Amino acid sequence: MVEAKSDRLRLLIVDDEEAARYGMRRALASLDCEIAEAEDAERARSEIERKRPDVVLLDINLPGASGLDLLREFGERGDAPLFIMITAYGSERMAVEAIKSGAHDYLAKPFEIDELRLVVRNALETVRLKRENEALRRSLELESAAAKLLGQSPAIERVRAVIEKVAETDATVLIRGESGTGKELVARAIHERSRRRGRFVAINCAALPSELIESELFGHEKGAFTGASMRRQGKFELADGGTLFLDEIGDMSANVQAKLLRAIEERAIERLGGAEPIPVDVRIVSATHRQLEREIEAGNFRADLFFRLRVVTIEVPPLRERREDIPLLATAFAQAAADKYGLPARTISASALRRLLEYAWPGNVRELRNVIERAVIMAEGKEIAVRDLALESHETSRAEDEERREALRVPFTMNFRADRREFERTYITRCLELTGGNVTRAAAILGMHRQSLQHKLRELGLARRYVALIEGDEK
Numbered sequence: 001m002v003e004a005k006s007d008r009l010r011l012l013i014v015d016d017e018e019a020a021r022y023g024m025r026r027a028l029a030s031l032d033c034e035i036a037e038a039e040d041a042e043r044a045r046s047e048i049e050r051k052r053p054d055v056v057l058l059d060i061n062l063p064g065a066s067g068l069d070l071l072r073e074f075g076e077r078g079d080a081p082l083f084i085m086i087t088a089y090g091s092e093r094m095a096v097e098a099i100k101s102g103a104h105d106y107l108a109k110p111f112e113i114d115e116l117r118l119v120v121r122n123a124l125e126t127v128r129l130k131r132e133n134e135a136l137r138r139s140l141e142l143e144s145a146a147a148k149l150l151g152q153s154p155a156i157e158r159v160r161a162v163i164e165k166v167a168e169t170d171a172t173v174l175i176r177g178e179s180g181t182g183k184e185l186v187a188r189a190i191h192e193r194s195r196r197r198g199r200f201v202a203i204n205c206a207a208l209p210s211e212l213i214e215s216e217l218f219g220h221e222k223g224a225f226t227g228a229s230m231r232r233q234g235k236f237e238l239a240d241g242g243t244l245f246l247d248e249i250g251d252m253s254a255n256v257q258a259k260l261l262r263a264i265e266e267r268a269i270e271r272l273g274g275a276e277p278i279p280v281d282v283r284i285v286s287a288t289h290r291q292l293e294r295e296i297e298a299g300n301f302r303a304d305l306f307f308r309l310r311v312v313t314i315e316v317p318p319l320r321e322r323r324e325d326i327p328l329l330a331t332a333f334a335q336a337a338a339d340k341y342g343l344p345a346r347t348i349s350a351s352a353l354r355r356l357l358e359y360a361w362p363g364n365v366r367e368l369r370n371v372i373e374r375a376v377i378m379a380e381g382k383e384i385a386v387r388d389l390a391l392e393s394h395e396t397s398r399a400e401d402e403e404r405r406e407a408l409r410v411p412f413t414m415n416f417r418a419d420r421r422e423f424e425r426t427y428i429t430r431c432l433e434l435t436g437g438n439v440t441r442a443a444a445i446l447g448m449h450r451q452s453l454q455h456k457l458r459e460l461g462l463a464r465r466y467v468a469l470i471e472g473d474e475k
């Protein structure tokens with residue numbers, strides 16, 4: 001088991017001579033850090049894995065092993081400590097080699113106490129700065145993630161509440177929902193709200209063939225298979241200390257399922273072609289649009305893995321079941337698209353909004369975002385109209401027909417003045433929609449002067465709605 005990190009920085013001194021370790025510990029006692037010792041490579045390895053020191057002071061000559069090997073072994077890991085190598089007298093070449101292999105700094109024997117303090121203090125300061133930077137980045141990300149998962153429907157509020165709860169734990173989470181409902185966004189929100197300092201690493205299990213998935217997940221040693229010309233870390237190691245997001249988990253082959261189960265149970269992985277298990281501290285969040293229970297019945301998915309993955313399950317409902325989120329999402333996407341393409345902000349017309357609300361959204365939020373982005377580009381006026389949405393033709397025509405019928409409908413209440421007023425309102429509104437709110441063009445269609453149309457708008461009580469347009473038009 002990996003022990004939790006306290007806020008105090010940790011230093012590990014690795015030297016086979018007890019007197020040397022004692023001397024260094026004394027010299028460094030005034031620095032604000034916890035100090036541990038190891039007398040050989042094996043002890044050092046286990047200390048690094050269990051206690052995760054921030055800085056390692058490592059003698060290059062250890063009995064039976066080279067400090068350089070240890071450096072290379074750990075230097076590649078995502079959350080590797082900073083190594084300060086202690087080299088023997090007159091071996092500058094070794095020092096260069098150490099720096100090339102990723103050491104933070106080195107000390108050549110014999111060194112002064114002040115020199116030792118300076119180099120270690122420097123390394124601790126580097127770690128402290130890195131932590132501060134990460135904390136800052138995370139707090140910014142947190143804000144953006146919270147802002148990103150939009151929606152106020154009870155359904156999305158429930159999702160948010162579960163995210164808050166599970167984020168604090170290391171429980172595995174299975175996110176279920178149709179394509180485009182925001183499963184990856186939920187996974188990111190869980191990571192960003194957790195205390196995990198490592199990275200969020202995502203992999204789509206449906207996008208890669210089975211053989212590739214295996215080396216993507218677990219990495220490989222040099223020469224593990226044809227084409228493996230270099231040792232490569234897998235996503236598990238990259239996510240060490242963080243979160244691994246396995247998208248489309250239902251598409252994973254039986255072989256990879258077995259390896260994944262072992263990795264979760266043993267909290268360790270083996271690279272392809274590697275002999276040693278590598279401990280990893282990874283929180284797994286997976287997602288699927290499939291009914292995994294059915295896949296289990298059909299023999300395509302392991303039941304034991306399923307139970308491991310879904311300690312907590314989050315259901316993200318399809319957009320059609322939380323239509324009340326559509327206006328908010330559509331407005332936010334319209335604003336974002338306008339910013340992205342440097343276009344003027346566009347509002348969504350009442351009829352376009354109605355159309356958005358009744359559409360079925362088989363592609364969920366992703367489809368809505370794409371539709372709005374396109375509409376922002378295509379729209380000519382300040383408003384997005386139904387035609388700009390370019391939704392499926394038969395469904396679109398229904399809404400457009402309805403719109404047309406409404407526009408042409410002659411009100412009949414036996415009150416000529418009131419009916420005429422109602423007809424004029426509808427007719428003029430329709431004209432303004434057609435021209436994208438351009439009052440001059442609408443006036444031309446109506447065969448009126450622009451001033452007369454403006455006067456008419458005020459008379460019909462439409463001025464407020466179009467006041468921005470009228471003013472914009474007059475400029």
Ligand SMILES: Nc1ncnc2c1ncn2[C@@H]1O[C@H](COP(=O)(O)OP(=O)(O)OP(=O)(O)O)[C@@H](O)[C@H]1O
Nearest residue numbers: 148149150151178179180181182183184185365366
């Ligand atoms: N509640 C939401 N608020 C804001 N944006 C959202 C929301 N839900 C989804 N999106 C956006 O919709 C798009 C699709 O979301 P995401 O990739 O998370 O869906 P998914 O369910 O993981 O899809 P797939 O199953 O196809 O991988 C993204 O651009 C995402 O930012």
